[in-house]
Amino acid sequence: MDVKLYSISVSHPARAAGLMLRYKGIDFELVDLLPGTQRALLRLHGFREGTVPAMTIDGRKVQGSLEISRALEELKPDPPLFPADPEQRAAVEEAERWGEAVLQPVPRNVFRWGVARDRSLREALGEVTGVPAPAVGAVLMQPVAWYYARIVSGATDETVRSDLASLPGWLDHVDELIAAGVIGGEQPNAADFQIALSVRLLLAFPPLSPLVESRPAAELAMRIAPKFGGPLPIKLPAEWIPAAV
Numbered sequence: 001m002d003v004k005l006y007s008i009s010v011s012h013p014a015r016a017a018g019l020m021l022r023y024k025g026i027d028f029e030l031v032d033l034l035p036g037t038q039r040a041l042l043r044l045h046g047f048r049e050g051t052v053p054a055m056t057i058d059g060r061k062v063q064g065s066l067e068i069s070r071a072l073e074e075l076k077p078d079p080p081l082f083p084a085d086p087e088q089r090a091a092v093e094e095a096e097r098w099g100e101a102v103l104q105p106v107p108r109n110v111f112r113w114g115v116a117r118d119r120s121l122r123e124a125l126g127e128v129t130g131v132p133a134p135a136v137g138a139v140l141m142q143p144v145a146w147y148y149a150r151i152v153s154g155a156t157d158e159t160v161r162s163d164l165a166s167l168p169g170w171l172d173h174v175d176e177l178i179a180a181g182v183i184g185g186e187q188p189n190a191a192d193f194q195i196a197l198s199v200r201l202l203l204a205f206p207p208l209s210p211l212v213e214s215r216p217a218a219e220l221a222m223r224i225a226p227k228f229g230g231p232l233p234i235k236l237p238a239e240w241i242p243a244a245v
């Protein structure tokens with residue numbers, strides 16, 4: 001079996017896909033793309049969307065973290081990513097969908113907002129993702145960063161501010177899912193990977209990590225993804241950051 005995962009090292013859903021492949025014990029080739037190149041490169045490779053994670057399984061194209069969890073389950077049912085019990089499976093699927101639709105965009109929007117504005121953050125991103133000459137790339141990539149923030153993500157001051165205001169409530173929901181046993185069990189499921197990687201990326205943002213650190217959500221994120229690289233030095237206006245619980 002020939003499996004290839006197209007990823008970007010700081011992409012949380014791509015990291016989730018890589019960890020699900022490892023959990024399943026499926027060997028794969030990792031193709032790390034430079035941030036900002038994925039829209040064009042993935043379409044050149046024949047994918048219908050320009051987003052990571054994207055995967056080929058013996059040439060078959062599977063794209064998107066939700067599609068990937070299902071494709072992996074079909075490919076290798078054991079160890080499972082979804083419970084066998086229909087009611088439990090429905091709860092995991094709902095949590096996974098919520099994680100993808102609601103929580104996943106938050107760290108992405110915040111990060112893209114910062115990358116579009118802050119040359120030193122673009123340079124740090126270039127360093128962790130292997131951009132040649134990151135200091136030069138940080139200057140040249142500003143229009144691309146602006147495009148991803150504003151046009152692709154709609155990450156304006158207003159949306160980022162509003163996402164940050166909602167964040168404590170969303171983190172409460174993650175803690176509730178853990179308390180209810182939908183995620184956070186001994187064996188991780190697809191929703192664990194989906195949600196934990198978003199929380200893990202939030203923990204890598206120094207101004208936001210205090211909001212997360214003392215929560216069960218943080219313990220889960222560190223257990224699922226202990227290695228994520230160093231902190232990403234984003235700067236956020238202090239008045240946008242809600243108080244930690």
Ligand SMILES: N[C@@H](CCC(=O)N[C@@H](CS)C(=O)NCC(=O)O)C(=O)O
Nearest residue numbers: 011012013039050051052053064065
């Ligand atoms: N929600 C989808 C999309 C993931 C997504 O937006 N990935 C980002 C990186 S974190 C990306 O490649 N974006 C490129 C674009 O939106 O054009 C998933 O879970 O697979």
